[in-house]
Amino acid sequence: MTSKKWVAMLLAGGQGSRLGELTSDLAKPAVPFGGKYRIIDFTLSNCTHSGIDTVGILTQYRPHLLNSYIGNGRPWDLDRNKGGVSMLPPYQGKDGGEWYKGTANAVYQNFHFIDHNDPEYVLVISGDHIYKMDYNKMLEDHIDKGAHATIAVIEVPWEEANRFGIMNTNETDQIIEFEEKPKNPKSNLASMGVYIFNWKHLKKYLTEDELDSSSTNDFGKDIIPKMLNDEAKLQAYRFKGYWKDVGTIESLWEAHMDLLEESSDFKLGDPDWQIYAGNANHPPQYISEDAEVTQSLINEGCLVFGKVDHSVLSYNVQVGRGSIVKNSVIMPNVKIGNNVIIEKAIIGTGTIIDDDAVIFDSKQGLTLIGENQRVSSENALLQAL
Amino acid sequence: MKNVLGVINLVNERPILKELTHHRCLASIPFGGRYRMIDFTMSNFMNVSISKVAIFTKDKYRSLMDHLGSGKEWDLDHRSQGLFILPSIHPDEKIKGDLQQFYDHLEFFQRATADTVIIAPGHHICKIDFNDVIKEHESSEADITVLYKDYDGVQVKRPIYHQCSLDTNGEVRDINLYMSPKIGDHVCLETYVIKKQLLIELIKNCIEYDEYDFLKDIVKANLTNLKVRGYQFTGYMPFIHSLETYHASNMEFLNPEILQTFFYDSWEVFTKIKHEAPAEFTNSSKVSNSLIANGCIIEGTVENSIIFRGVKVKKGAVVKNSIIMQKGDIEEGAHVENVITDKQVIITRDQIITARNKPMVIRKEEVV
Numbered sequence: 001m002t003s004k005k006w007v008a009m010l011l012a013g014g015q016g017s018r019l020g021e022l023t024s025d026l027a028k029p030a031v032p033f034g035g036k037y038r039i040i041d042f043t044l045s046n047c048t049h050s051g052i053d054t055v056g057i058l059t060q061y062r063p064h065l066l067n068s069y070i071g072n073g074r075p076w077d078l079d080r081n082k083g084g085v086s087m088l089p090p091y092q093g094k095d096g097g098e099w100y101k102g103t104a105n106a107v108y109q110n111f112h113f114i115d116h117n118d119p120e121y122v123l124v125i126s127g128d129h130i131y132k133m134d135y136n137k138m139l140e141d142h143i144d145k146g147a148h149a150t151i152a153v154i155e156v157p158w159e160e161a162n163r164f165g166i167m168n169t170n171e172t173d174q175i176i177e178f179e180e181k182p183k184n185p186k187s188n189l190a191s192m193g194v195y196i197f198n199w200k201h202l203k204k205y206l207t208e209d210e211l212d213s214s215s216t217n218d219f220g221k222d223i224i225p226k227m228l229n230d231e232a233k234l235q236a237y238r239f240k241g242y243w244k245d246v247g248t249i250e251s252l253w254e255a256h257m258d259l260l261e262e263s264s265d266f267k268l269g270d271p272d273w274q275i276y277a278g279n280a281n282h283p284p285q286y287i288s289e290d291a292e293v294t295q296s297l298i299n300e301g302c303l304v305f306g307k308v309d310h311s312v313l314s315y316n317v318q319v320g321r322g323s324i325v326k327n328s329v330i331m332p333n334v335k336i337g338n339n340v341i342i343e344k345a346i347i348g349t350g351t352i353i354d355d356d357a358v359i360f361d362s363k364q365g366l367t368l369i370g371e372n373q374r375v376s377s378e379n380a381l382l383q384a385l
Numbered sequence: 386m387k388n389v390l391g392v393i394n395l396v397n398e399r400p401i402l403k404e405l406t407h408h409r410c411l412a413s414i415p416f417g418g419r420y421r422m423i424d425f426t427m428s429n430f431m432n433v434s435i436s437k438v439a440i441f442t443k444d445k446y447r448s449l450m451d452h453l454g455s456g457k458e459w460d461l462d463h464r465s466q467g468l469f470i471l472p473s474i475h476p477d478e479k480i481k482g483d484l485q486q487f488y489d490h491l492e493f494f495q496r497a498t499a500d501t502v503i504i505a506p507g508h509h510i511c512k513i514d515f516n517d518v519i520k521e522h523e524s525s526e527a528d529i530t531v532l533y534k535d536y537d538g539v540q541v542k543r544p545i546y547h548q549c550s551l552d553t554n555g556e557v558r559d560i561n562l563y564m565s566p567k568i569g570d571h572v573c574l575e576t577y578v579i580k581k582q583l584l585i586e587l588i589k590n591c592i593e594y595d596e597y598d599f600l601k602d603i604v605k606a607n608l609t610n611l612k613v614r615g616y617q618f619t620g621y622m623p624f625i626h627s628l629e630t631y632h633a634s635n636m637e638f639l640n641p642e643i644l645q646t647f648f649y650d651s652w653e654v655f656t657k658i659k660h661e662a663p664a665e666f667t668n669s670s671k672v673s674n675s676l677i678a679n680g681c682i683i684e685g686t687v688e689n690s691i692i693f694r695g696v697k698v699k700k701g702a703v704v705k706n707s708i709i710m711q712k713g714d715i716e717e718g719a720h721v722e723n724v725i726t727d728k729q730v731i732i733t734r735d736q737i738i739t740a741r742n743k744p745m746v747i748r749k750e751e752v753v
Contacts, residue, residue, distance in 0.1 A: 035663035036679070074457075075660070268662035269680060280658045281458070283648035284418030284676040284692075286641065293672055299663040300419070300679050301648075303641070312663070 003118035004083065006139065006196075008052050009107050010043060012127040013060030013100055018248045021370025022348055026065045028247070029127030032331045032349060034259060034268055035299040035314045037277045038069065039246060040127040044076045045275045047125075050135040054083030054117050057127070058106045060099060063089055075276045088113060102217030108206040114199060122202060124195040124219065130255050131243040132266070132273050133194070138237045142196045147235040149202070149227060151175065152194035154239050164190035165220050167236050175234040178224050189236055192243055195219060201232070242266035249368050253346055256312045256329045260295055268297070282315045290321065306336070320355070331371075345369065389519065390499040390581065391430040391438035393423065393507045394599070396483035397575065398443060399545045401626050404746035405727065409448040412507025414631075415710050415728070417638050418676040418691050421452050422508040424656045430503070431459045432652040433515040436466040439493050440507070441486050446472065458655045469493060482597025487588050494585050502584055504599070505576040510634060511622035512651055513576070518616055522578040527614035529583075529604060531557055532576040534617070536566035538624030545626060547573040547600060549615055557613040560605045574618060575600065621646060632725060632744040635691050635708050639674050661694050669700050685715065693728075702732075708744075727751075 012029040022031050029040035040057075047055050055078060059066055066087075072078075073085030088110050090099050100106035107114075107124065114122060121142070123135055133152070142150040153167050161182070167189045168177040179185070205223050209215050215222045227234055242265060246252045258264055268275060282301030287293055292307040301315040306323035313319070313330045320338035329346045336342065337355035345359050348371035353359070356377040361367050369375060398411040405414050412423040423440075430438055438461060442449065449470075455461070456468030471490045473480050480486060487494070494502070501522075503515060513532070522530040533549045548561040549571040566572050577599075587603045596602035604613060621643060623634030637643050648654065661680025666672070671686040680695035685702035695712040698704055702715040705722040712729045715721060719732040722739040727749040732738065736753055738745065747753055 075658075262667060269665065269682070274660045275662070276660045280660065281653060281655050283644070283654070284678040285664065286639070286644055287672045287675050287677060288641070289674040291673060293666045294670055295668050296666045297663040298666065298677070303644075 003120070004054055005119065006052065006121040006123055007054040007056065007083075007114060007117050007119045008047050008123040008125060008135075009110070009114070010040070010047075010055055010057045010125050010127050011103055011106060012040060012057050012066060013063075013106060014126075014128060019252065020249060020368060022249070022252075022346070022368070023062075025062060025371060027059065027061045027063060030066045030069060031246075031252070032314055033130065033246070033252075034256070034275075035297045035312045036280070037268075037275055039130065040066070040070075041076075041275055041277045042130050042132070043125050043127050044070075044073075044078070045273075046131070046133050046135060048076045048078070048276060049132075049273060052123065052135065053078070053080050054086075054119075056086050056088045056110060056113055058100065058110065059087055059089045060106070063087070069278050071278065075278045075280070077276075083117065086113065102222070103219045104206055104209055104215075104223050105217035107202075108210055108217070111203060111206065114203075119199050122197050122199045124197065126193045128247060129193065129243060129245055130266075131192070131239075132241065132270075132275075133239060133243075135194070135196075138194070138239075139196055141237050142235065145172075145235045146233065148198055148232040149224075150196045150235045150237050151224070152192040152239050153189040153236045154192055154243050155188050156190045158185065158188050161185035161188045161190065167191055169236045173236045173238065175228065175236050178220070178228060180220060189238070191220065192239060193220075194239075249346065250366060253329060253344075253366055257310070257327070259297060259312065260310055262295075288321075291319075306338075306340075314349075348373065351375065386433050386435060386501075386516075386519065388499045388501055389433065389435050389515075390494070390497050390502045391435040392502055392504040393426055393438065393440045394483055394504050394575070395446070395507050396441050396443050396480060396486055397506065397600075398508070401543075401545065402628060402631055404628060404748070405631070405725070406445065408445060408749060410443065410445045410507075413446070413449040413452060414508070415693060416510060417635060419678040419694055420654060420656045421449075422510065423449065423452070424654055425510050425512070426505050426507055427453075427459045428652065428654045429505075429511075429513050429515060431461075431655060432512075433519070434460075435503070435515075436461070436463055437469075437497055437499065438467075439469040439471050439490070441483065441490070442470060442472045443480060446470070452657050454657065458657055482602075483599045484588055484591050484597045484602065487584075487599070488592045491585065491588065494581055494588075497581065500581050501578060502581050503576070503578050506574075508625070509574065509576075509622060510625070511618070511620055512647065512654075513618055513620065514651075518578060521616055522614075525555075525614050526612065528579065528611040529607075529613045530578040530616050531604060531613060532574040532616050532618050533571040534574055534619075534622060536568055536570045536572045536624065538566075538626070539630060541565045541624075541626050543626075546624075547575070549573050551615045555615055557604075557608060557615050559608065560600065562601060562605070571615065571617075572624070573600070574622075577604070578616075628725070628744055628746065632708065632723075636689065636706070638676060638691065639689060659694055667700075 078085040168187045244255045285302040288305045291304045295310045298313045299315040303318045305321045306319040308325045311328045314332040316333045323340040325342045327344045331349040333350045336353045341358045343360035345367040350372040354376045461468040474489045544563045544565045550559040664681040667684045670683045675690045677692045678694040684700045685698040688705045691708045693711045698715045699717045701718045703720045708725045710728045714731045716734045718735040720737045726747045729750045731752045
């Protein structure tokens with residue numbers, strides 16, 4: 001077995017309960033995003049662009065769709081003779097087995113997988129963030145600084161720092177303290193949930209952590225504080241660019257609206273950093289004679305007969321005559337009838353909106369319609385009241 | 386269908402659409418916003434699960450090979466089956482006919498486990514259900530089934546079609562080669578079903594007597610000794626034989642009913658996957674009655690047009706009744722009407738190009 005420089009462990013087991021009805025049947029990383037992608041595509045494409053050829057995907061909650069979506073990893077160039085993509089759900093051994101108790105435990109339970117690839121470094125990432133990042137630069141920094149572990153951080157506005165895991169660093173960006181959602185933040189460097197570890201060093205900590213019955217087996221809450229406590233060298237790696245946690249309905253909607261900003265530096269259509277996705281075959285979209293489309297992203301397979309403004313339409317969405325879709329995110333295979341009004345909403349995959357329905361919140365809030373629902377004109381009007 | 390072998394025969398491609406075939410064969414011409422003409426036949430084969438397909442090429446097949454790759458998009462990257470591109474093995478000689486090339490690659494037929502062969506050209510825009518064709522071929526116990534369609538196109542300038550005459554039993558009685566069809570004539574679609582063993586035998590026989598043309602020397606020459614039946618294809622298929630008909634048949638796809646039948650009602654049409662982002666529209670976009678593929682950024686006006694993947698229509702630019710192929714760039718204030726721009730064409734700022742009588746082609750990578 002030739003040893004690998006590094007492998008990536010992608011945490012994709014989360015339920016994403018704050019995404020409500022969007023994750024009732026699928027894991028958060030599998031939630032559609034940007035008209036054509038699923039959330040996990042961004043992290044996987046980062047791996048491809050960073051030259052990582054071995055990725056373990058740790059799944060737990062409702063993995064079926066994710067399993068079939070990832071397949072042999074071909075869209076992300078991960079159909080390799082050696083390495084490639086491996087789905088890693090919890091499993092049974094001769095001494096039984098158990099669910100993944102936390103992020104660190106999930107990696108611990110798969111240490112045979114990592115050992116088999118014999119890497120120098122392990123990249124731990126999660127499948128629920130929207131960003132484009134070259135992990136290779138981070139690895140170079142990690143090696144340069146001779147760190148035991150490197151954590152990617154991003155500057156967040158000071159007033160929001162209390163919502164994140166904050167890294168307090170010294171003048172060389174070495175981490176001296178980690179605070180989860182601090183009331184009075186001392187720094188505005190938020191952890192992005194992207195870690196590089198020296199595998200031998202990490203393995204020791206994971207093993208010890210497993211024996212500690214008081215531990216929650218989590219990277220942020222347990223492993224990192226323990227390393228800091230032992231005065232291991234932990235470096236912060238400052239990432240500049242767009243990064244968004246899409247863990248809530250609001251942030252999911254906001255991230256879509258960000259894509260529509262003309263001035264945004266986060267473009268899906270960057271030829272040097274394509275985002276790869278599976279299931280990409282659909283006919284070109286048809287925009288009818290009476291349709292009006294402005295400031296929107298529209299994927300192939302759509303048929304647009306109405307008016308679409310400042311919205312994202314995923315594949316195979318139909319917008320009927322006289323309908324208006326505004327400030328909304330329409331997920332795949334949604335059929336919108338004629339004379340429908342939809343404003344500031346997320347409509348889940350496969351939902352059917354009947355003629356004359358009105359979907360908007362009179363208090364300017366965001367409306368969420370789940371997957372495979374049917375909205376008739378009567379019950380939609382109730383919502384408007 | 387495990388027992389069926391697919392053959393796409395490009396050897397007989399005629400010199401039509403010259404403006405678009407400087408560097409590619411007919412089958413490789415872009416069509417319908419994101420396809421190549423060959424995708425339709427490839428997808429028809431895929432629909433009946435044909436797992437071994439050979440493409441007999443004549444010339445200019447680089448772009449075709451690039452497009453088809455390993456055949457993965459059409460489920461053809463199989464271990465022992467799959468996609469075979471079979472060019473002429475005599476690169477310095479003029480090809481004598483399709484049978485020469487079939488003969489040179491006879492091993493392909495001999496090795497295949499399938500017992501039935503479908504032969505089709507690579508440029509027909511149609512959805513033929515070969516399940517039905519094979520069923521009829523077998524139940525009628527025909528030796529050769531010839532597909533035909535009643536002519537419903539406009540007057541052709543050159544005699545490039547072949548006409549079948551059938552008797553009341555549906556058997557082909559005569560084939561009139563190289564003619565100009567009138568409305569309602571049974572035009573041979575150069576699509577055939579034949580048993581593999583019979584095909585191999587007939588190929589060998591023909592080569593022995595210096596006969597090299599499948600239609601003339603295998604089908605037409607055997608109308609009395611073999612049972613040659615016609616199968617009428619009644620579905621939609623434009624007859625493309627000129628730049629005008631190519632332009633018009635692309636525009637037909639702006640008819641929602643045709644879109645529906647081609648892309649939503651039955652099996653999918655597959656093409657090479659490109660990881661382009663969804664099309665982007667801005668505040669200034671004005672698009673009506675058009676097909677737009679992914680990777681486009683539309684800031685200007687687009688009317689009655691077909692826009693391929695990765696095209697940019699900048700602010701103040703106007704595109705009307707046109708076909709803009711992959712990665713075209715229509716700069717600020719430019720105006721094109723009734724134009725077909727080949728791949729990667731740039732129409733510079735404020736240029737006005739309007740063709741009146743006949744669509745005008747702007748060649749690949751030109752900057753106007």
